[in-house]
Amino acid sequence: MYSNIIGFNPMLADITAAQPRPFGKEVEQYLQRYPDTEHVDIYLNDLNGQFRGKRLPVAELFALEKGCYFPLSIYAMDLAGQVIEESGLGQQAGEPDRLCLPVPGTLRPCARDPQHHAQLLLTMKNAEGEACELEPRVVLQQILKRLQAKGYYPVIAAELEFYLHDPQQQPAVTGQCPTQSFSVDAPERHHALLNDIELQARLQALPLTGVVAEAASGQYELNLHHSARVLEACDQVLALKRLTRQIAEKHHQHACFMAKPCAQSAGSGLHFHISLQDEQGNNLLTGAPGELSDNMQQAMAGMLALMPASMAILAPNVNAFRRFRPGMHVPLRASWGHNNRTVALRLPCADSANQRIEYRLAGADANPYLAVAIILGGLLHGLEQPLPLPPSTNGYENDSAAPLSLNQREALTLFRRCQPLRELLGPAFCTLWYTCKTAELRRFEGQVTAAEVSWML
Secondary structure (H helix, E strand, O other): OOOOOOOOOHHHOOOOOOOOOOHHHHHHHHHHHOOOOOEEEEEEEOOOOOEEEEEEEHHHOHHHHHOEEEEHHHHHEOOOOOEOHHHOOOHHHOOOEEEEEEOOOOOEEOOOOOOOEEEEEEEEEOOOOOEOOOOHHHHHHHHHHHHHHOOOEEEEEEEEEEEEEOOOOOOOOOOOOOOOOOOOOOOHHHHHHHHHHHHHHHHOOOOEEEEEEOOOOOEEEEEEOOEOOHHHHHHHHHHHHHHHHHHHHHOOOEEEOOOOOOOOOOOOEEEEEEEEEOOOOOEOOOOOOOOOOHHHHHHHHHHHHHHHHHHHHHOOOHHHHOOOOOOOOOOOEEOEEEOOOOOOEEEOOOOHHHOOEEEOOOEOOOOHHHHHHHHHHHHHHHHHOOOOOOOOOOOOOOOOOEEOOOOHHHHHHHHHHOHHHHHHHOHHHHHHHHHHHHHHHHHHHOOOOHHHHHOOO
16 A cells, blocks of 8 residues: 655755645635535644534634634643643643644544535644644644755655444454455445545545455454655545544444544554655665665654653543553554564564655554654664664564553553653653643542442342
């Protein structure tokens, strides 16, 4: 599902792209194509990748060129949409507003009703009018700037797994809607739904290259095309998740992107394929036949070194850590290997021009901006630091690789102590993430579960 970009000019990537067309012109062209549009959803993506915003009448669309205001506390919300007061961004601070501006190229039809309903991504400014350092999209943008300043231009491709199930049933209940791994014939009840996902993806200009049936019953994987526009690629992952949920709802199904919705079945991941190019479009990870290039070794060494502390972001909640169990094609150590799906960094089969790394840690519930920031931050760390690459592994039996944190509290502790991640992601963001996730975990642990009640002690 991956190949190099033919004729790709890295100078056209995210940060160095030419000035985008004026927003007013983008609106005009959109309304020419969708003249019956009545409403537009404007939104930001919070720490968890959830959509936070509001609906406006289409007449207000042109005025958005000057921006609108949302509270900074959007970046301190938990999964239930409640502001975490420990962040200091809630009532204690008076919930200050910040200016938000449209992200060029993100005005798209909404899958619920594409003829009458649009959607638009915003980005927030801080109090000084600069990019907001707490916004996940901006965290990634800053790492991309650092890479490109050194002449490095990453190319990524995402693979996103999810379950389809009846809203009244648990995902992956045996026999509810049987599918087989890599089957090309989806069950009848899913066939029309998957066709609609592909249709709506085309309407939204999302580069969906295929839908794959995964190992568990009712589980599928969405493959997105490789892209040198890394920010845009992450925008597209989140847009595709929203689209999939909306289409599933139309078909009286639920699209579940939880990392581990069923204890007995495979979890759902968000895998990224990463390569690195220079200004001429040459693959900097390419090595001689049968050998790893210095860049490849350094990039992987950096990723592996930061991996245990990175789990706090790649597994962003209690459920996400349930995915890491033996026998589920999920890495349990900071490991790498050739053509092996049990390791964290997999080197897939590829010719020299397409040599790349598949990063297999993030769950489907991870924020794609932050997952890619972790990946590229580790890559940059390795290119800047002379780190040794540990030996490759053939699977779980390699005890020499560093173990990964398999519970959230331990991962958060490692994250807080990891100075390289704090420098890469920014101290303000890291403090916010640790504070919010620690508070979220404390509240979860304060609940008495149905399983405990069932003990009848």
